[in-house]
Amino acid sequence: MTASMTARATTTVTARLLAAARLTATASMLALGLAAGFGGVGAAQAGEIRIGSVLSATGPAAFLGDPEEKTLKLYAEEINKAGGINGDTIKLVIYDDGGDADKARTFATRLVEEDKVAAVLGGTTSGTTMAMVPVFEDAEMPFISFAGAVGIVEPTKKWVFKTPHTDRMACEKIFEDLKKQNLTKVGIISGTDGFGKSMRDQCVKVNAKYDVEIVAEETYGPRDSDMTAQLTNLKGAPGIQALVNPGMGQGPAIVTRNVRQLGIALPLYQSHGVASKSFIELAGDAAEGVRLPAAAILVAEKLPDSDPQKAIALGYKTSYEAATKGQVSTFGGHAFDALFILKGALERAKSSDAAKIRDEIEKTTGFIGTAGIFNMTPADHMGLDLTAFKMLEVRSGDWTLVE
Amino acid sequence: MALKLSPAVLILIATVLIVVLPGLVLPSPYYYRVGALVFISALAVIGLNLLMGYAGQVSLGHAGFFAIGAYGTAILPAQLGWPPLLAAATGVVLAAALAFAIGRPILRLRGQHLAVATLGIGMLITMVLNAEVAITGGPDGMAVARATVFGFKLRAPETWYWISGGLLILGVVAALNLLNSPTGRALRALHDSEVAAEVLGIDVTRYKLVVFVAASVYAAVAGAALALFSGHVTPDVGSFLRSVEFVTMAVIGGLGSILGSIVGAAVLVILPQVLTVFQEYETLVLGVMIILFMIFLRGGIVPGLAARLTARLTP
Numbered sequence: 001m002t003a004s005m006t007a008r009a010t011t012t013v014t015a016r017l018l019a020a021a022r023l024t025a026t027a028s029m030l031a032l033g034l035a036a037g038f039g040g041v042g043a044a045q046a047g048e049i050r051i052g053s054v055l056s057a058t059g060p061a062a063f064l065g066d067p068e069e070k071t072l073k074l075y076a077e078e079i080n081k082a083g084g085i086n087g088d089t090i091k092l093v094i095y096d097d098g099g100d101a102d103k104a105r106t107f108a109t110r111l112v113e114e115d116k117v118a119a120v121l122g123g124t125t126s127g128t129t130m131a132m133v134p135v136f137e138d139a140e141m142p143f144i145s146f147a148g149a150v151g152i153v154e155p156t157k158k159w160v161f162k163t164p165h166t167d168r169m170a171c172e173k174i175f176e177d178l179k180k181q182n183l184t185k186v187g188i189i190s191g192t193d194g195f196g197k198s199m200r201d202q203c204v205k206v207n208a209k210y211d212v213e214i215v216a217e218e219t220y221g222p223r224d225s226d227m228t229a230q231l232t233n234l235k236g237a238p239g240i241q242a243l244v245n246p247g248m249g250q251g252p253a254i255v256t257r258n259v260r261q262l263g264i265a266l267p268l269y270q271s272h273g274v275a276s277k278s279f280i281e282l283a284g285d286a287a288e289g290v291r292l293p294a295a296a297i298l299v300a301e302k303l304p305d306s307d308p309q310k311a312i313a314l315g316y317k318t319s320y321e322a323a324t325k326g327q328v329s330t331f332g333g334h335a336f337d338a339l340f341i342l343k344g345a346l347e348r349a350k351s352s353d354a355a356k357i358r359d360e361i362e363k364t365t366g367f368i369g370t371a372g373i374f375n376m377t378p379a380d381h382m383g384l385d386l387t388a389f390k391m392l393e394v395r396s397g398d399w400t401l402v403e
Numbered sequence: 404m405a406l407k408l409s410p411a412v413l414i415l416i417a418t419v420l421i422v423v424l425p426g427l428v429l430p431s432p433y434y435y436r437v438g439a440l441v442f443i444s445a446l447a448v449i450g451l452n453l454l455m456g457y458a459g460q461v462s463l464g465h466a467g468f469f470a471i472g473a474y475g476t477a478i479l480p481a482q483l484g485w486p487p488l489l490a491a492a493t494g495v496v497l498a499a500a501l502a503f504a505i506g507r508p509i510l511r512l513r514g515q516h517l518a519v520a521t522l523g524i525g526m527l528i529t530m531v532l533n534a535e536v537a538i539t540g541g542p543d544g545m546a547v548a549r550a551t552v553f554g555f556k557l558r559a560p561e562t563w564y565w566i567s568g569g570l571l572i573l574g575v576v577a578a579l580n581l582l583n584s585p586t587g588r589a590l591r592a593l594h595d596s597e598v599a600a601e602v603l604g605i606d607v608t609r610y611k612l613v614v615f616v617a618a619s620v621y622a623a624v625a626g627a628a629l630a631l632f633s634g635h636v637t638p639d640v641g642s643f644l645r646s647v648e649f650v651t652m653a654v655i656g657g658l659g660s661i662l663g664s665i666v667g668a669a670v671l672v673i674l675p676q677v678l679t680v681f682q683e684y685e686t687l688v689l690g691v692m693i694i695l696f697m698i699f700l701r702g703g704i705v706p707g708l709a710a711r712l713t714a715r716l717t718p
Contacts, residue, residue, distance in 0.1 A: 058686060095679055101544060101637040102629065106436055106676070109560065113433040126543040127637035134634050149543055192534060194542035201536065 049088040049346065051076070051339075052095075052117035054107045054132065055146075056124035059099030065124040067320075067332030068146055069094060072121065074323050075339050085346045093117055097128055104128035108135040118352045121338045122146050133160055142345075142358045144338040146331070150202065153381040161361055161381040163337040164330075165272075165295070165371055165388045167195075167246075171203035173293035173389040174244055174269045175210035177402075183241040183267065185215045187234035189255060191247030193222040195273050199246035215240050220251060227251075228258045235264050242266050248273030253282035260286040267291065272389070275330070280397055291402065293389040295330040297370045299399050303390075312368050333370030341367055341374060411579045414661050418575045421665060422568035435560040437676055439632060442567035443625045445668035446574045448652045449661060450621020453578060455650070456659035457587070458614045459594035460510065461518040464525025465649045468619040470532060470641025471498040472626030477636045478538060480548040487550040491627035498623030499616050506615040510608065513597070525646050532638040544637030547630045563632040570628060571665070574621060578661055581617065590614055594659075622649075655696050657703025666704050670696075 053072055056065035076090045084090060093115045097104035104123065111117050112135060119142040123129030126149035133152070136143040136159050145152050145162040152162050178186065186207075190200035196219075207214055216237035218230035234240060243266050245255050252274045259268055268290050270279070275294035280287050296303060300313040316336050317328040344367060345360035364383060367374040372388025391402045408416075422442065429435055451465045475494020479485040485493070509520040532539045539545060550557045557563065581587055589610045592600040601607050630636045639645060648671060656667020674692065678685045700707030 057683075094682075096683075096685065100639050101635060102440065102633055102640075103675070105633055105635070106433075106440065109433045109436050110676075113431045127635075127639070130544060130546065131633060131635040131637070151543070194533065197534075197536050197541060198543070 047088055048091050049085055049352065050091045050093060050115060050117040051342065052093045052111035052115055052120040053122040054095050054097050054104050054111070054120070054128065055122045056099040056104075056128060057094075057096040059097075061099040061125045063329075064146075064331045065096070065099075067324075067326070067329050068122060068124060068335040069096075070324050070326075071320060071332035071335040072339060074319065075336060078319075079339075079343060085343055086350060094122075097124075099125060099128065101127045101131035105131045105135060108132040112136070112139040112141055117141075118346070118354070119143070119342055119357055121335065121342065126152065129162075133157060136160065140354055140358075142342075142354060142361055144342060144361065146334040146338060149198070156379060156381050159358055161338075161341075161376065163341065163369065163371055163374070163382070164334045165384050166202070166382070167199040167271075168202040168206055169384065169386060169389060170199060170272045170293045171206050171246075172210070173386055173391060174203075174271075174291075175207055175212045176386065177269075177291065177293075177391050178212055178242055179210045181267075184211055185213050185239045186242045186244050187216040187218070187237050187240045187266075188214055188244050188246070189218045189220065189227065189230055189234060190245065191222055191249070191251045192219050193247065193249065193251075196222075196247035196251070199271055199273070203244065203246060220247075220255075222249060222251060224251065225254060226258065227255050228262060231255070231258050231262055231264060235262065235266075240266065242269065244269045244271075246271045246273070250282055253279055253287075256283040256290055257286045272330075275392070277327075280394055280399075287394045287397075289394065291391060291393045294392050294399075295333065295371055295388065296390055297328060297330055297333050299390060299392060299401060302399065302401055308368050308373065309370070313370050316370050330371070337367075337369030337371050337374070340369065341376075411583060414579060415572075415575060417662055418572055418665065422572060426564060426568065429564075432560040435564040437673060439560060439563040439567045440629075441665075441669045441672045442564075442571040443629050443632070444649070444652060444672055445665040446567070446571050446628070447622045447625035448649055448656070448664040448668050449571075449574050449578050450618035450625075451649050452653045452656075452658065452661070452664045453581065453590075453621070454614050454618040455653055456657075456663075457582065457594055458590040458611060460611060460615070461514070462521040462615075462618065463518050463643070463646050463650065464521035464523070464528075465618065465622055466641045466643070466645035467525035467528035468498045468502065468622035469626035469629075469645065469649075470528055470638070471501065472623030472628075473630040473636045473640045474532060474539060474626075475623070476627040476630040477545050477547040481545060482538065487548050487631060488552070491550070491631060494627050495620055495623040498619045498626075502616045502619035503612065506612045507608070510611040510615055522643065522646070525641060525643060529638050529641045529643070532641060539638070542638060544635055547634050547636055549634065550631045557631065558634070560632075563628075567628050567632070570624060574624070575661055586610060586613060651693065655693060655704060657706040660703060660705045663703045663705035670704070 055069050057069045072092060076092050080089045095107035097107055111120055121144050123132050123145040126147040129145040129147040129152055137157055141159060143160050148164050148166060150166045150168055190196040216234050218234055220227050220230060245252050252270050270290055270292040272294050275292060275298050296309045297313045300317045303310040320328050320332055341364050345357050348360045349356040362376050362378060364374055364376040372384045374383040376383035392399045393402045425438055447469050454460050454462055472494045475497055476491040479490035479493060480487050512520050533542050589605045592605055593607055593610055597607055652667035652671050653664060655670055657663025674689055678688050681688050
């Protein structure tokens with residue numbers, strides 16, 4: 001090895017060493033940048049009440065998360081304009097998890113550790129909610145979820161509440177309506193997507209309670225474009241008196257069309273999963289006579305004046321549509337309900353003590369929200385009963401109330 | 404002295420520093436959680452980088468193996484009552500076995516054909532996770548039992564920071580050993596030209612299979628760690644987007660660079676946390692930053708910076 005070669009080798013190695021050192025420094029700084037750059041919003045200031053929220057405002061669940069976020073922002077501002085809560089202004093700390101359960105959990109930790117919020121709303125999907133629940137249970141943080149699954153509040157968790165009605169209630173509402181008409185033998189045709197499957201599983205658990213017998217079952221894939229084969233099977237099932245179709249997306253519209261094409265005269269029940277105008281548009285004339293359970297908000301104008309929910313539902317619909325220029329959905333309504341349940345609890349608790357706030361949320365009674373009338377108890381952290389659902393029927397291309 | 408330090412030792416020292424230094428000063432469990440997530444992602448990305456950066460085989464289904472590790476750890480204790488750590492080990496073995504079984508037929512494919520085949524595998528795995536509601540909890544996911552070691556429940560983010568940091572260091576050691584073995588040299592030959600490698604008498608199929616199985620083990624270990632750490636898994640862990648995220652981490656950090664895998668993972672895990680200040684523009688800013696990284700540090704952050712530094716230091 002000549003001297004120059006050794007010198008060159010030394011230079012390269014030194015350079016490498018330096019490079020590695022720089023890189024280590026950069027990487028450590030990136031990691032440490034956490035500490036300096038993005039702490040929390042800082043300690044809560046006097047005259048301010050901090051409410052945290054983790055929503056799926058982007059990603060596959062954005063159709064749920066986006067109206068929720070808009071609703072929270074809209075009403076936090078309105079409450080602040082009207083003087084806040086006990087004189088304190090609401091400061092929302094909202095994070096977007098993009099539908100990713102791990103991100104949701106990280107943000108949940110952040111809300112607890114860094115932002116020091118008084119309570120947390122949201123968790124758009126059941127997955128993100130369930131991922132966050134242990135964080136809030138450990139940290140003893142009041143948490144009201146906007147997600148549907150029964151598992152969120154059953155078994156009851158001390159710090160966890162939710163505002164949306166469950167799939168099971170939709171099944172019960174349908175079975176209740178069937179029982180009223182003495183229709184006791186039904187066939188279920190369900191989508192294999194998450195919603196359809198979950199609702200179908202709930203339906204087969206509660207049918208006996210309403211003396212309804214499930215005589216046949218069929219399924220279809222979320223992208224199937226023809227269900228006549230399954231429907232023909234159901235049609236031939238002995239004694240069948242009605243059809244129930246848990247599902248969302250376009251599947252139920254195709255089922256509805258196929259039912260009419262096959263000339264099946266049985267009453268057809270759809271689920272709250274298709275409680276939107278687009279279902280009627282997709283199914284066309286075939287939708288006539290289809291019944292489904294849905295939240296009051298969808299038929300706000302049609303509710304009788306005596307209905308206690310009418311004013312709230314109509315008020316929310318009007319404000320939301322005026323502020324966002326979009327169409328109201330039940331999803332934003334869940335955020336509305338949660339925010340106002342929390343507001344009530346904060347007003348009664350008159351303190352930022354987490355345990356007091358939790359106790360007051362649990363004592364919520366007679367709260368009229370967009371999803372129904374909430375009566376929380378230590379055993380029921382959702383507090384809705386079947387009156388939360390209205391039975392609707394499609395008549396001349398529009399929803400009408402059946403009661 | 405400096406002469407005696409080989410690049411491999413430097414990489415190892417850098418990794419240890421990356422794990423230890425922040426670990427001593429981080430202020431709250433939140434930061435430890437983010438740190439642990441960086442290390443877990445980095446572990447999966449090192450595996451992918453062995454496959455992509457060194458052997459030159461593209462995989463768009465890496466998250467599928469990540470998901471097998473995660474769901475193995477979740478399902479076996481919940482359905483069969485296994486201890487979580489045994490379940491985690493089984494999950495890793497399952498992922499390796501699957502990689503071995505499907506590796507033979509699909510690794511005959513090259514380039515975009517291989518990419519599509521791996522993509523299909525990843526999608527199949529997520530479909531099963533979504534559809535088998537009775538076993539996997541479907542799209543809502545399922546809870547994972549906490550691992551217990553000598554009566555001590557592993558749940559605090561600080562604990563998991565050190566566990567995943569330790570796993571990362573082990574992963575780096577294993578990768579460096581693999582790369583400095585005859586297998587590593589064969590892989591690099593394969594990366595440059597499969598035909599040339601074959602002509603030189605390298606058993607191309609075998610080495611490809613070795614690295615494919617190794618990559619799946621990395622991913623499954625990372626997935627198992629994530630499941631035990633988070634306590635809840637959803638099918639997103641195996642989603643196509645997650646696979647793309649791993650590939651992005653590997654590319655941003657630097658293909659064929661172990662430290663690059665760690666830096667790439669750090670960037671994509673930490674940036675979304677920092678960028679929350681931009682609120683709804685968060686995703687936009689993240690996208691622009693990724694594009695800028697790619698324009699100015701085309702080879703990836705670590706090789707790019709190293710090249711620039713070397714260029715400046717050697718006249």
